[in-house]
Amino acid sequence: MGIEPGDDRPWILLPGTLCTGAVFDPFLDALGVPAGSRHVIELGQPEIADYLAPLLALSHDRAVICGFSLGAIVAAHLVDCLPAAQCLFFGLNPRPDDPVKRQGRLDLAADVDRLGGIAALESRLPSLAGPDPDGGRARILAMAGLAARHVHAQTRLALERPGAFHALSRAGMPITLLTGTRDEQAPLTLAQEAVAAAPMAKLAPLEGLGHYALVEDPRACADAVRLADDGQYATGGLGRLS
Template sequence: MFDGFLNALGVGPAQRYVVELDRPSVDDYQPIFDGLSEDTIVCGFSLGAIVAAHYADRMTAHHLVLFGVNPLADDPAKAQSRHDLAADVIRCGGAAALQARELEVHGPTPDVTREMVYEMANASANMIETQTQLALSRPGALPALSSACMPVISFTGSLDRSAPTVQGLAAAQSAPDGQFCALEGLGHFALIEDPHACAAALRHLMETHDAPAIHHHAD
């Protein structure tokens, strides 16, 4: 999911650490976020962003960057559809389960994006039960974000209906040092819909955030 984005930022493979969502509870990920170096930039997408957001008040990091995050507890009305999807993935595979549903993608090359999502769905199919439990059982992340120990940057595709902009905005607004950016013309899979646009947006926000203040003097 992050490869094109990190390539665009010039982050080499040796500088990356991938966290697999193979644990059923948010609390199970604490060992991963304990003891991070202060120059670490933690990036999360969708369910991964949700997990990372829950540790905003406990991790030591330079920045927390969230894509397509819903900082609220899961909507109970979604439980049945989540269980149905998990059952279909187990029965016929990740790609086939998604192909039977409406997969909304945007950006300049939607067909390429769709195929990438199908490939990732197949690759992670063995974790669908764990990820479903994780999604259903998570508490809301707003309390953790409200005590975030680092700057928080939240991105949401302007066309994202899975995690609408209001949710990404809420994540940024709850943080003491939060920024929000709507990625115009992109959806939930913004990171692979247009990784260069995502990288440019992050670079811009980090540069403007860290720029020294300009003081005007009247003599």
């Protein structure tokens, strides 16, 4: 089902760690999605299963489920249980969490408690691409301040997730994976693994963008979604069709 600007379908939005629904706003503005159609599910609960009921309450066969980073991970783990027209996953890692990242996640949560979300994330934030890196950085840090209260639930979600391949293999709707070619947190190889697992999935690489592609260049992300919706990316493949 194609994405039409201004239609009334619900967009169900799951933001990432230390993010709010504002991470999606410039991208959705570029797509022409009305504010009243945007429904944010905050990541304030510690287990994947905690999100099934809220997702089912909002989703139906015309809905678009859109997740970023940890939010994409949560949705991907439940995608085989959800009715939706399509899913858009930005920066998805479909694997269980790498044990090497455990201490870093715990240290971040401790620093959020000690310093607040802005100060804790500021030194950890990678360099950004796109037309306005400084503006993007300010947006990300502002969200971190607002979402700091959820950091322990988000840390547990990240650490304890089992991996989404089984759910992806049973997904009954089209899925588009959008990943920055400079994403070091969830690189293209992980998106390729997710695309290989899901029967109706395609990968849309976001050239020159990093993990925060949605913030770095929301218009490029919107353009990539339109191209994917028009069939310009191969199902199960990498890159645009010739």
